[in-house]
Amino acid sequence: MFAIDLGGARCGIVPRTIGGPYAVLVAEQLHEGGVELIVGLTSAGRLAPDLDLPAVVLADSAIRDEGTSYHYLPPAPEVACPSRALSYFARALASASLSARVGKVWTTDAPYRETASQLRRWADDGALAVEMQAASLFAFGEARGADVAVVARVSNAVDYEGGQFDTGSHEQGLALLQAIALGGLAFLADRRAVTSANPERR
DSSP: EEEEEETTEEEEOOOOSHHHHHHHHHHHHHHHHTSEEEEEEEEEEEEEOOOSSSSEEEEEEEEEESGGGTTSSOOOEEOOOSSSSHHOOOHHHHHTOOEEEEOOOEEEOOOGGOOOOHHHHHHTTOOOEEESHHHHHOOOOOOOOHOOOEEEEEEEEETHHHHHHOOOHHHHHHHHHHHHHHHHHHHHHHHHHHHOGGGGGG
């Protein structure tokens, strides 16, 4: 884990947690170690045709087209984000003049099976992007009572003629990390205040 100071918040960053199984393995360890908020920052492909690239998506739910989530929750088509931190991230991003869309993503653990028919199906179902960890992390968070969120950097699409996998400049990436950190700090401060005022909610 790397430690970095982002806007006054000391944050830990675990790089390259690619895919649901590995992301949840790390999340389990962090949760057991007392980490109060876990944010998956993932790369993603575009599904919604009106999503300009590069884009940021705050996942509020995920289609469970992978395997890890089924080890935590009973079968169901989707799982919702278990944390109320998303609105804090959205406000922090807006304050930093960074735009983001809130919506559903399609989680799959077979990226080479993202066929044209599958892409159309989940786009028609309202998914904004496709990635590999949100459903797994959300199911873990719901089952374990952990605050977990996913921020997706959407940088490619099969129908996009521009440069693929462009997530923006280094400065924009740092600004995104700072906004996530500040949003997370605000969320945790409010949660602690509620818990202090209502000890029975601990």
